[in-house]
Amino acid sequence: MGQADLVLRPRTRSEVQAMVRATARMGLPLVAQGGATGLVGGATAQRGEVLLSLKRLNQIRQLDTVGLSVTAEAGCILADLQRAAAEKNLLMPLSLAAEGSCTLGGNLATNAGGTQVLRWGNARDLCLGLEVVTADGDCWSDLDGLRKDHRGLNLRDLFIGSEGTLGIITAAVMKLAPAPRSRMAAWVTLDSLAQALDLLCSARTVLGDALSGFEVMGEAAQTLIAPLPLPVAPWAVLLELSSPRDEAPVREDLVAWLGQMLERAWVREACVSHSLAQFQAFWALRESIPGAQTRAGGNLKHDISLPLRCIPQFVHECEAALAQHFPGARPVVFGHLGDGNLHYNIAPPEGQTLATFSAQEPLINRVIFDLVAKHQGSFSAEHGIGRLRAEELAHRGNSTGLALMHRIKRALDPQNRLNPGRVLLASRPDGP
Numbered sequence: 001m002g003q004a005d006l007v008l009r010p011r012t013r014s015e016v017q018a019m020v021r022a023t024a025r026m027g028l029p030l031v032a033q034g035g036a037t038g039l040v041g042g043a044t045a046q047r048g049e050v051l052l053s054l055k056r057l058n059q060i061r062q063l064d065t066v067g068l069s070v071t072a073e074a075g076c077i078l079a080d081l082q083r084a085a086a087e088k089n090l091l092m093p094l095s096l097a098a099e100g101s102c103t104l105g106g107n108l109a110t111n112a113g114g115t116q117v118l119r120w121g122n123a124r125d126l127c128l129g130l131e132v133v134t135a136d137g138d139c140w141s142d143l144d145g146l147r148k149d150h151r152g153l154n155l156r157d158l159f160i161g162s163e164g165t166l167g168i169i170t171a172a173v174m175k176l177a178p179a180p181r182s183r184m185a186a187w188v189t190l191d192s193l194a195q196a197l198d199l200l201c202s203a204r205t206v207l208g209d210a211l212s213g214f215e216v217m218g219e220a221a222q223t224l225i226a227p228l229p230l231p232v233a234p235w236a237v238l239l240e241l242s243s244p245r246d247e248a249p250v251r252e253d254l255v256a257w258l259g260q261m262l263e264r265a266w267v268r269e270a271c272v273s274h275s276l277a278q279f280q281a282f283w284a285l286r287e288s289i290p291g292a293q294t295r296a297g298g299n300l301k302h303d304i305s306l307p308l309r310c311i312p313q314f315v316h317e318c319e320a321a322l323a324q325h326f327p328g329a330r331p332v333v334f335g336h337l338g339d340g341n342l343h344y345n346i347a348p349p350e351g352q353t354l355a356t357f358s359a360q361e362p363l364i365n366r367v368i369f370d371l372v373a374k375h376q377g378s379f380s381a382e383h384g385i386g387r388l389r390a391e392e393l394a395h396r397g398n399s400t401g402l403a404l405m406h407r408i409k410r411a412l413d414p415q416n417r418l419n420p421g422r423v424l425l426a427s428r429p430d431g432p
């Protein structure tokens, strides 16, 4: 909730429209909030701002078992949608560690990624349509759920990922898939990130579409969550298979492939989950890393993406640069390697508090983001820009792209009332 002067909690789309119109008449800035799990400060209201919580807008309007889609309101909790799909023997493919609290509206506003992007894509790829309340209180609805529809410009993609700066998402149609008949995970340890990439390439070729997740964890990240299924190693991979086939042949394929990887010495050790409980336990370990970091005193977070081929070299160069400029600083690296997305977090040197270490944050960010740029990567992969990275975007963003973004913002929200100060800094000149 932050320091909001007023909190509004609509139950219906019409109430959202009335509230947007009323605050427009008064010229009040409006901050949309779903589950408040965002990591870049986008949904936290400041003094003088009105918070618009979408959490009561939480009805599932339709679950279409023929068209394989669900039409749901923005405040639906992601895990509830997953459960509703599972009850019909279907899969809601979007999945992330915050799924017990984050909302569909927040997922779309941030174009959330998560653990299944490798197989299903991110929130944008899974969205078939939106319902949006515009800055002046009108409603644009595109909830037909059509898989093919080319009636003019794609407004849906404009709102997805706009982090509440262009309109308020009130409902969406999301793709579903048949529930997999078999799901299993393997925990694999390796000596290097280059080996992890080799393993990914081989898994994609041999295991094909069944490969639905490929996560990596560096030594420091593993140490935070030990005990593990295998001893801590320089790198560990958690890979997931999900398939419409029966479990036995999928398991046979996986075990045979891992056997080859061991023979070729591409991996140190490997083990495969033997039950649903063990599968969930492997994932629970991976998803416990964010909490474990907090309990260990916290760190400076960087959610970056890079071309896959550049990742080992980037990590090597970044470690060397940090050791040179910030002796003792400890990288805690993990993430969705299959998507080229690393959470490249930096813990303070032993004995130093995060508060003291944070004084160096701008310099640390510069070292990391300069190297990201050198390797044609992105300083914001899946967490968004919010307030935290708005300066970074203003300085590092492509100038023509930024000018276009400002024009779109002015066209859709001329009073700059929706999430002001998030994503785009207000002061930018008109540009070309």
Ligand SMILES: Cc1cc2nc3c(=O)[nH]c(=O)nc-3n(C[C@H](O)[C@H](O)[C@H](O)COP(=O)(O)OP(=O)(O)OC[C@H]3O[C@@H](n4cnc5c(N)ncnc54)[C@H](O)[C@@H]3O)c2cc1C
Pocket: 031, 032, 033, 034, 035, 036, 037, 038, 039, 041, 042, 043, 054, 074, 095, 096, 097, 098, 101, 102, 103, 104, 105, 106, 107, 108, 109, 110, 111, 112, 113, 114, 115, 163, 164, 165, 167, 168, 169, 170, 290, 291, 382, 383, 386, 419, 422
């Ligand atoms: C432990 C943990 C793990 C996470 N893992 C991942 C991960 O793997 N992948 C990933 O992508 N993210 C991850 N996140 C980040 C976060 O969970 C996602 O960004 C999520 O999609 C945010 O949803 P929310 O409902 O909490 O949105 P909020 O935090 O409430 O809002 C996020 C942004 O969206 C805007 N917004 C919210 N609802 C609406 C709406 N209805 N209309 C318009 N704008 C709106 C807000 O104004 C804000 O700018 C993680 C977070 C945590 C705490």
